[in-house]
Amino acid sequence: MIAIECTQLTKDYPVGFWRQRPRRALDQLSLQVEAGEIFGFLGHNGAGKTTTLKLLLRLVYPTAGTARILGKPIGDPRLARQIGYLPEAPYFYDYLTCRELLAYYAELAGVAPATREADVRVALRRLGMESFADLSLRKCSKGMLQRVGLAQAIVHRPAVVFLDEPMSGLDPIGRREVRDLMLELKAQGTTIFFSTHILSDAEQICDRVAILQQGCLRGMGRLEELLAEPRPEVEVVWMPASNRPLPEAWASAAQLLSQNGQRRSVVASCELWNWLDALRAHGGRLISLTPLRRSLEEVYFQDAPPKDASGGAA
Amino acid sequence: MNPIGAVARNTFREAIRDRILFSLVFFAAAMIGAAILFTQMSFAIDAEALINFSLTALTLFGIIIAVFLGNQLVAKEIERRTLYTLLAHPVRRWQFVLGKYAGLLLTLLVNCGLMALAFVLALSYVLHGTHPGEGNLAAALLFIFLQLALVTALALLFSCFSSPVLAAVFSLALFLVGNFADDLRAMGRTTQHVPAKLLALGCSYLLPNFSDLNVVTAASHFQPIRLSLVFLNTGYVVVYAGALLLAACAILEGRDLK
Numbered sequence: 001m002i003a004i005e006c007t008q009l010t011k012d013y014p015v016g017f018w019r020q021r022p023r024r025a026l027d028q029l030s031l032q033v034e035a036g037e038i039f040g041f042l043g044h045n046g047a048g049k050t051t052t053l054k055l056l057l058r059l060v061y062p063t064a065g066t067a068r069i070l071g072k073p074i075g076d077p078r079l080a081r082q083i084g085y086l087p088e089a090p091y092f093y094d095y096l097t098c099r100e101l102l103a104y105y106a107e108l109a110g111v112a113p114a115t116r117e118a119d120v121r122v123a124l125r126r127l128g129m130e131s132f133a134d135l136s137l138r139k140c141s142k143g144m145l146q147r148v149g150l151a152q153a154i155v156h157r158p159a160v161v162f163l164d165e166p167m168s169g170l171d172p173i174g175r176r177e178v179r180d181l182m183l184e185l186k187a188q189g190t191t192i193f194f195s196t197h198i199l200s201d202a203e204q205i206c207d208r209v210a211i212l213q214q215g216c217l218r219g220m221g222r223l224e225e226l227l228a229e230p231r232p233e234v235e236v237v238w239m240p241a242s243n244r245p246l247p248e249a250w251a252s253a254a255q256l257l258s259q260n261g262q263r264r265s266v267v268a269s270c271e272l273w274n275w276l277d278a279l280r281a282h283g284g285r286l287i288s289l290t291p292l293r294r295s296l297e298e299v300y301f302q303d304a305p306p307k308d309a310s311g312g313a314a
Numbered sequence: 315m316n317p318i319g320a321v322a323r324n325t326f327r328e329a330i331r332d333r334i335l336f337s338l339v340f341f342a343a344a345m346i347g348a349a350i351l352f353t354q355m356s357f358a359i360d361a362e363a364l365i366n367f368s369l370t371a372l373t374l375f376g377i378i379i380a381v382f383l384g385n386q387l388v389a390k391e392i393e394r395r396t397l398y399t400l401l402a403h404p405v406r407r408w409q410f411v412l413g414k415y416a417g418l419l420l421t422l423l424v425n426c427g428l429m430a431l432a433f434v435l436a437l438s439y440v441l442h443g444t445h446p447g448e449g450n451l452a453a454a455l456l457f458i459f460l461q462l463a464l465v466t467a468l469a470l471l472f473s474c475f476s477s478p479v480l481a482a483v484f485s486l487a488l489f490l491v492g493n494f495a496d497d498l499r500a501m502g503r504t505t506q507h508v509p510a511k512l513l514a515l516g517c518s519y520l521l522p523n524f525s526d527l528n529v530v531t532a533a534s535h536f537q538p539i540r541l542s543l544v545f546l547n548t549g550y551v552v553v554y555a556g557a558l559l560l561a562a563c564a565i566l567e568g569r570d571l572k
Binding site: 054057058059060061078080081084085087089091092093095104105107109110149152162 | 317327399
């Protein structure tokens with residue numbers, strides 16, 4: 001089942017004061033997110049990630065294109081009950097306590113009064129905020145606010161959760177807890193659509209990712225598919241001949257791995273056979289050959305051209 | 315589940331916790347101080363002066379609070395992005411606008427009610443009991459509340475498309491100009507210059523008419539206030555504020571929350 005579907009979604013923002021002209025923040029984005037998956041939306045600052053989230057949540061209106069969530073058009077008022085949202089760098093009503101804020105959002109989300117208190121307690125516990133439940137939000141640290149933001153996004157048990165930079169402001173323990181929470185939500189069948197520019201977070205938990213660059217979709221797919229595409233290079237671990245001097249070119253290109261002289265070289269696939277012939281002629285010994293896989297970072301930088309100094313979307 | 319009620323309750327809670335009602339303490343102290351001061355004078359002067367002073371002070375305090383709170387209603391929520399999270403929940407933009415307005419009206423009602431109570435206590439102290447103008451005073455207090463309701467609706471409308479500072483300036487400017495709406499209409503009726511006549515009359519009908527809502531002088535001189543004026547003024551404010559709220563809803567509905 002498709003949980004989120006965007007078709008040719010486009011957004012232009014007017015710029016200028018007197019003579020307004022459109023600036024394209026998102027250009028014909030088409031994507032589908034399956035129910036129950038964790039979908040990473042990658043892109044550098046200004047790539048159009050937040051604009052996409054705002055479009056899906058009807059905070060801004062599309063210039064062109066359509067989107068559906070859980071099969072309903074995004075303008076459908078019934079949809080909001082099934083959606084949770086954490087904005088980037090969230091700010092909440094600082095005159096409320098954490099508990100009051102969650103109770104307020106739970107009420108708005110339509111959680112029944114009978115179960116509201118229990119649901120708030122569960123959300124606070126999941127985010128490790130139980131001991132801070134009655135702390136005023138104006139006294140909360142950035143990391144605590146992020147956790148409260150996540151708690152309010154899930155307090156009403158939504159089917160789809162949109163998270164804009166959910167790891168931002170969290171320490172390593174907090175990041176791990178959020179990753180665990182996302183995996184736990186996924187296990188319960190919740191669809192998670194989260195934007196990030198921290199590739200390692202996406203690499204660890206995403207089923208699929210999309211890469212956005214200057215408002216355009218540059219690539220999308222399952223992580224294993226994106227990462228499985230072999231790099232045209234092979235890692236060779238080898239041992240030089242003990243009775244012959246090592247050629248200078250080899251010595252400078254290889255990395256010494258151990259005291260006994262074991263070395264590591266990265267060789268272009270097309271050069272591999274010639275390289276192995278040369279090793280045999282030298283009298284060296286081959287220890288291992290490993291085709292190299294791409295990391296998500298390499299995929300990202302391959303798909304994303306260098307950032308334009310003029311910036312991009314919101 | 316009623317989103318308007320939930321937003322209204324939260325707005326009221328915000329106003330209470332923002333210590334806006336502390337202004338009441340100042341007002342109550344001023345009332346008591348004035349009452350003690352005026353008892354040193356003759357009966358005829360102190361009653362008039364106290365009523366005039368108190369109702370004017372009540373209006374002034376109320377307007378400041380209404381503009382201060384009202385202009386931040388929407389603009390602050392957008393600026394701090396609290397509105398994003400709110401609208402991601404099953405809350406329509408018009409429900410948010412109405413909830414905010416209702417919450418602020420409730421705040422002003424409590425605020426004015428307490429200030430009016432301080433005023434009545436001070437007046438009773440000065441007059442040692444009842445006086446002949448209770449009906450007038452009740453009407454004057456109602457009209458003050460109607461003025462605040464109208465100013466709040468203006469501030470809310472402006473805060474939907476401008477910054478908090480500009481919204482405050484626009485609201486106060488319209489409040490001041492609206493106090494001269496009757497003069498503008500009289501000028502339009504007497505002038506012979508047709509374009510000036512049309513402009514003056516048009517503006518006098520278009521601008522919020524605060525001059526008809528100002529009965530402080532009549533109340534302090536115990537002049538009767540017609541019941542029909544009470545109904546007309548109430549109806550006028552309901553319709554005018556309703557139109558302002560409709561415009562605010564339409565503006566916010568069509569706005570991109572960037």
